[in-house]
Amino acid sequence: MPTGPKSLDKSLDEGLRRGVISQNEHGSARGYQAANPTPENKLAVTIAGQQSAEGIRRSDKLYAYADDDGKTQWAFGNKIPKGSQVMYEVKNPELAVKGARTMNIVQNSFGKLASHKAEMFDDPATRSVLTTSLDENKARSIGILVAGTGGSLTMPSGAGKIIDQLLQNNAVPQQYRREAKDFVTDYYSMKDKMLALQQNLQGGKIGRLNAPALEAMFNQLPGVNTADSSMFRRQVANLKSFIDDAREDIPDEYGTFKKSESGGAGGGIPSFAEWQRSQGGK
Numbered sequence: 001m002p003t004g005p006k007s008l009d010k011s012l013d014e015g016l017r018r019g020v021i022s023q024n025e026h027g028s029a030r031g032y033q034a035a036n037p038t039p040e041n042k043l044a045v046t047i048a049g050q051q052s053a054e055g056i057r058r059s060d061k062l063y064a065y066a067d068d069d070g071k072t073q074w075a076f077g078n079k080i081p082k083g084s085q086v087m088y089e090v091k092n093p094e095l096a097v098k099g100a101r102t103m104n105i106v107q108n109s110f111g112k113l114a115s116h117k118a119e120m121f122d123d124p125a126t127r128s129v130l131t132t133s134l135d136e137n138k139a140r141s142i143g144i145l146v147a148g149t150g151g152s153l154t155m156p157s158g159a160g161k162i163i164d165q166l167l168q169n170n171a172v173p174q175q176y177r178r179e180a181k182d183f184v185t186d187y188y189s190m191k192d193k194m195l196a197l198q199q200n201l202q203g204g205k206i207g208r209l210n211a212p213a214l215e216a217m218f219n220q221l222p223g224v225n226t227a228d229s230s231m232f233r234r235q236v237a238n239l240k241s242f243i244d245d246a247r248e249d250i251p252d253e254y255g256t257f258k259k260s261e262s263g264g265a266g267g268g269i270p271s272f273a274e275w276q277r278s279q280g281g282k
Helices: 008-018 023-035 039-057 093-114 118-122 124-134 136-142 159-169 174-201 211-218 229-246 272-278
Strands: 062-066 072-076 085-089
Touching: 093 174, 093 229, 118 124, 118 174, 118 229, 124 136, 124 159, 124 174, 159 174, 174 211, 174 229
Parallel strands: none
Antiparallel strands: 062 072, 062 085
16 A cells, blocks of 8 residues: 555555554554654645635625735625735725725815915915915904804805905905915815814724814815915825825725725926926026
């Protein structure tokens, strides 16, 4: 009977069946084999263990895994390509998709805010109107904002006329009047979305943020403290990076969900050379 590593198990069983070896001899041989496994035995055990672990992982649960390009994808266990690196189990798929859709809303709102002409912040008159309109205390005092439900602030229907009057009184150049007016609307919309962004980062839970923390989060928005076009572009670039990081674990597509493209260049985020030229360099 063959005694090679691959045939030894069968030979021992056959020897026992024929009466060539006793039950004790069979047990002793098996015990020795288990205590002193050959490389082939070790490999077989290892492969079997991996297959067992993979079988447990690849069930009807949803997982996040990295594709060949390193991008995050979601799939149920039996749909994950073999050899893919599984990062974690998506514990609550419904909540995860809801969060992904919320981040699309955040991204789209940011894209509108960032699409405005950065150059309007180089005009002192336009910047003065924006500072007044985007400062909540000043905006409330002149009627651009009014108290809403739950302590929120909203822009009443007459806010547009008030902004138009501000633009006229401050002699804002005609080329920036529509731009500035739309920016105010997009700013307050994005400010609401910042709260949704914070909630999503907390796993969908509404956490309590103290006043300084809220202020620090809102200060990331371009507008109130934006000194010129270069600062606007820098603020947009920083906020874009923050939102991109928050959306990194969201797949491009999942079911009916499709991830919004990462946008918001703020009139074009300058390269270093372009920024250097804007500062008077070569």
